[in-house]
Amino acid sequence: MKTKVFFIAPLALLLFLSEVKAIDVSSSKKTVRKVRAIDKSALIAEVTRNLEYDFAKASIRNAYYDNLNKLVKLVIEDDYVVSLRGHADSIGKYKPNWVLSEKRALAVKNYLVSKGVKKDRVVAIPYGSTIPIATNKTPEGRQKNRRVEIRLKEINK
Template sequence: MKTQIIALSAVVILFLSVNATKATKSAKEIKAKTTSVSAIALADLTKNLEYDFDKPAVRDAYYKKLDELAKAVIDDNYAVSLKGHADAIGAYKYNWVLSDKRAVTVKKYLISKGVKESRVITTPFGSTVPIASNATPEGRQKNRRVEIGLKKIGD
């Protein structure tokens, strides 16, 4: 009788440990899938915002993205870095001020959506950090931008 109880106990323990391992793997898989989905969403939210020539105003097409960015910053506890840029047409100082206005405009919008001001930092770069050639209209368009960076803040 003792042998049967011990054998039955061993089977129950083995069964429970196998199911616990499966549950742990499932939880890890779910977390990994959730993380990869949110990583993809965050990658989209942090794509550069491009601007019209000599304009600091955010294009209408970007407001939905900025609304989603604000929600992610608030819900998932992020800090935001906004780096303003300009193309090389015009005076150095003028482009520096324009790049600052672009970043500050985005910051003000995020704050209007509930993001804490202390969570957003802006940095102007003027025309000093091009990502494309300023010799073509397409290159200048890419250089007129605000770069968005996110940093997770500890829980």
């Protein structure tokens, strides 16, 4: 009888500990997934902020390159497509603003492609001054309207 207890007790303890480890590993994986999802959401929010431009300019400001580099990494590693929507303020005529908004969106597209994003994963769309997000009556509002909006869509496999 003592030999049965001697073999069964350690075996039960071993099974119990293996179950505990399995639960710990499983729950830690879920926690890691949740943390990664939160981190990824924060990263997406960060890299999809509007890029603002100087008056009548299409060149990307130096302050945006870090986020654009993060965007490149995200698009390549996680299979996203990118929509770049160029905008202008309402100062000036319709057609030149349309062309300027296209140049802004294309400048961002060209940068992403130069860093390794496939050209067919990025679309640049001009909107001119047709969709303001702020008033065009103040300098601050016009500044917000001179922008490129970045939108991501995950590719379903």
